[in-house]
Amino acid sequence: MPPSPATRSSIMRLMNASRHVACPCHTCSGGSGNAVGGLLHNFRKFATPVDIPSKEYAFEIAAANLRFGDGVAREVGMDFKNMKARKVGLFTDPNLVNLYPVRTAIQALEAEGVPYEVFDRVAVEPTDKSWEDAIAWSRTHDISHFLAVGGGSVMDTAKAANLFTVYKDADLYDFINTPVGKGLPITQTLRPLVAIPTTAGTGSETTGTAILDIPSLNFKTGIANRALRPILGVVDTYSTDSCPREVHISAGLDVLFHALESYTAIPYSERSPRPTNPKFRPAYQGSNPISDVFSMWALRETITNLPRVSKNQDDRDAKRQMLLASTFAGIGFGSAGVHLAHGMSYPISGLNKTGPKFKMPGYAVSHPIIPHGISVALTGPAVFRFTAPSSPDRHKEVLALFRGISQTDDSIARLSNADVGPALYEAIAEFLDSLGVPRGLKKVGYTSADISRLVDGTIPQRRVLDLAPGIGDVAGEDGREHLTSILEGSLEY
Known part of the structure; x- marks a missing residue:
């Protein structure tokens, strides 16, 4: 009876064992010749040909354009006018809606005559339900451009609203990371998103990551894809002044x-x-x-x-x-x-x-x-x-x-x-x-x-x-x- 084909996990264990016999430190390249020789020797033991899993050989750096300075939130009206925004969806939370960061953003939009609507129901530490609320609002308000003014919760919610406004018929779990969701690729171009962080924390203005809590599963997960990344992060040094x-x-x-x-x-x-x-x-x-x-x-x-x-x-x-x-x-x-x-x-x-x-x-x-x-x-x-x-x-x-x-x-x-x-x-x-x-x-x-x-x-x-x-x-x-x-x-x- 012929032997069963080698499983991927058994192959990976062999690769790992041979590597760690040479050196337990993942940053060390010493002894690699012996490790490779031992690996090939072990692979010869398999009667069924196998494909050796290939390691990564490249990395990519992707980040949003950034603007940093005192009072730079006053410029976002000009940014959206330059982009010929038809209607801006401004996302924030109830604690920020009457404070400097949001007031400044609204004044900037009005000064340039840019149409906008405000969604101020973003939840602190958002859940699947709060995301769905924001998505439903965005889908029915004909938003052409997005502006997030807040901490990570606000920026991540705006990213999700943007994604599911473009993918109008998609389910939330279509894009949530595997194994919780399907982790489908994002192939359509999303709408422009500008982010004004109001906390010195998440860095969400630079990333393509959005995190949510799923209470029914008792843990958080999210969506990670470069397509979610804001086109501009506006880091106004006055925006964290209201933080406790x-x-x-x-x-x-x-x-x-x-x-x-x-x-x-x-x-x-x-x-x-x-x-x-x-x-x-x-x-x-x-x-x-x-x-x-x-x-x-x-x-x-x-x-x-x-x-x-x-x-x-x-x-x-x-x-x-x-x-x-x-x-x-x-x-x-x-x-x-x-x-x-x-x-x-x-x-x-x-x-x-x-x-x-x-x-x-x-x-x-x-x-x-x-x-x-x-x-x-x-x-x-x-x-x-x-x-x-x-x-x-x-x-x-x-x-x-x-x-x-x-x-x-x-x-x-x-x-x-x-x-x-x-x-x-x-x-x-x-x-x-x-x-x-x-x-x-x-x-x-x-x-x-x-x-x-x-x-x-x-x-x-x-x-x-x-x-x-x-x-x-x-x-x-x-x-x-x-x-x-x-x-x-x-x-x-």
Whole structure:
């Protein structure tokens, strides 16, 4: 009886085993000759010919055009007039509709005689239902151009409304990322979208990503496609002046972990299989030389300036630098992607609505909420203790930034690879303490009994888990065992 054909997972396990026998560090190329030889030897054992999965060999950088400066929101009326906009759909939330950013945008549109209508029902931490409300509104209001004025929730909702206004008959799940949705490609040209961020956090003005919560599934997911990217991000330094301290902190933590995760994601060349056509190359591709520059600059500025904003919301220089950091981090993770802390944040936020029902102080909402940046930070120390062995030198660079010293300092240079993870765990925990972040999952109401559900909610987040060191670069590894350990280590610290 002939042997069964080799499965893809068995092939990938062989590839991984041969690579890691040579060197366990995904950034090291040493010993590659022996690894290839061993791999070919193992493939010869198969009686049935197989195709060796090909690794990625290229990366792409795509970001919105950006305008940065004091009061630049006053120019958007001219932008839309230049684009000959027939009717602008201005998306915002109820908390912003009467504040400087929206007032300025409306004045700019009216000054240029640009027709517009306002949708001000965007939900903070949007759900499938709130997206459907915005989509239905947009489909019936003959919108030719979109303007998002708000934080990530507003910008992501406007992206979704734009997409489903063009795809009038599509179902929400047609474009939501697999395996939750179908993840269909976007082949039609969307309408022009301009984004004015009002928080220094998500970087959504630079990316093609839109995130939503699906309460029935108890986790978040989203749509990631370059076609969603705004054509222009207008970063007005006055637009974050109305943020409460807690919003500044949560948004800033999102910047911090965008930068940390994109810098430590598996290298783009470790992704497999290579796309059969450039149009199938994903938005999140793994760390690369260009994203590294943006991510590290954003990380350095955030570590320096977020504590300053936390202590003094009138510190204009610090707020300005945080807006720049947010934008830089958006460009970095917009191509490199994020991984574990973000992947686990989605069920942490989602399960809260029916589980702990924690409500973060300082947020003007009536429903339970663990703000996105907080939900990401809760697992941060444990995540980077886990990822440190994958690339000790990169994690030493990060550790040096948190400690405010040079990487050549003896305390960093002499640190053994085995000690990098624990040291970075402590450094991140101390930084979060200085901002008053809850010390672990127990502080927001989760217990050890919730771990399995949180893991179940993380497993479907393949677009980010597949970029996680120790998971995305290990064939056949779904991450369940590691996720359980990280979440257990995040209950308290």
